[in-house]
């Protein structure tokens with residue numbers, strides 16, 4: 403059997419894989435590239451949200467479902483509303499974004515609609531797909547790693563719905579509304595007003611265990627009732643499980659990218675902006691034939707502090723709502739948006755940490771210090 407050779411192979415054509423390939427094409431990279439992805443973008447029924455500055459908003463415009471300047475976090479007793487002049491909160495249609503990347507990638511990029519497997523051989527890694535063999539000088543791996551059974555996870559089901567009523571405030575996103583059943587873990591409702599009568603509503607949990615579908619469905623229905631809304635038509639459903647811990651990976655000679663490569667805020671599950679930043683850094687290195695590419699890619703550098711925050715959530719879920727409200731009221735809209743985008747600004751981090759109850763923070767800091775996976 404012959405072996406097809408490429409300069410670059412990308413395992414997984416989701417956000418990280420397709421973004422990397424598209425950015426390489428836009429940078430007129432002359433290397434041959436192969437991508438392995440089993441699912442068509444049409445099957446990616448997801449809404450990827452993030453904070454973006456004006457230039458990012460304009461480059462992502464064709465894929466956007468909505469843009470907002472205000473967002474709120476609702477606790478049991480109080481709420482915090484932020485607005486930002488520098489950043490907008492945007493919702494990206496994952497299917498449109500991936501189709502857009504596919505249009506950008508040029509003829510040098512070959513897309514294989516298949517799962518891929520890797521096999522270690524004496525002088526590298528063999529890639530196996532569709533009963534064919536491939537090798538590549540650089541292999542980027544974005545295939546998701548399984549979350550740890552006992553690790554903290556963000557898990558959710560969301561419904562895109564048309565409601566019978568007219569929404570009173572379509573300018574403000576509800577990032578977290580903690581008026582939901584907290585008996586099985588930290589639980590909040592996320593709601594994006596997509597138009598005057600269309601909403602994406604998600605029941606989101608931060609806990610170790612994924613629940614039965616009915617748990618999320620009931621929570622969505624209860625929140626709608628609380629807000630005097632009723633469903634006219636259910637348009638779409640989306641669901642996900644995002645690890646809020648470093649996933650244990652088999653050691654490999656591949657370059658991990660995307661969530662697998664640590665491009666995710668472990669304390670919030672937001673990854674879109676960090677995936678973009680990682681792809682920009684990789685493209686520069688690839689174009690300049692930078693040999694440091696072969697070192698492990700760095701994900702989010704302040705991951706340790708995220709893990710301290712998550713330790714607090716794991717050990718003290720009953721005060722999570724209070725913590726989120728306090729931490730967001732410690733920041734203004736611009737600071738909050740940069741923090742959520744993965745800002746490495748220590749001053750903002752200090753403000754967030756200072757908003758945590760002191761004893762709990764110190765206890766969690768030391769627990770994390772001795773248990774953190776420093777890879």
Ligand SMILES: Cc1cc2nc3c(=O)[nH]c(=O)nc-3n(C[C@H](O)[C@H](O)[C@H](O)COP(=O)(O)OP(=O)(O)OC[C@H]3O[C@@H](n4cnc5c(N)ncnc54)[C@H](O)[C@@H]3O)c2cc1C
Pocket residue numbers: 413414415416417418419438439440441447448449450451452516517518519544545546640641642643644659660661662671672673674675677
């Ligand atoms: C419903 C949903 C909503 C989300 N909302 C947000 C959000 O609002 N904001 C945010 O930042 N993040 C969100 N996320 C997280 C989101 O997954 C990430 O932003 C982003 O997709 C991560 O990119 P990635 O490339 O690391 O992983 P993915 O996009 O998951 O890409 C990995 C790809 O690998 C492919 N694959 C798997 N196994 C193989 C194999 N053996 N061979 C080849 N390919 C394989 C998969 O099909 C997949 O396409 C959401 C996730 C889901 C599911």
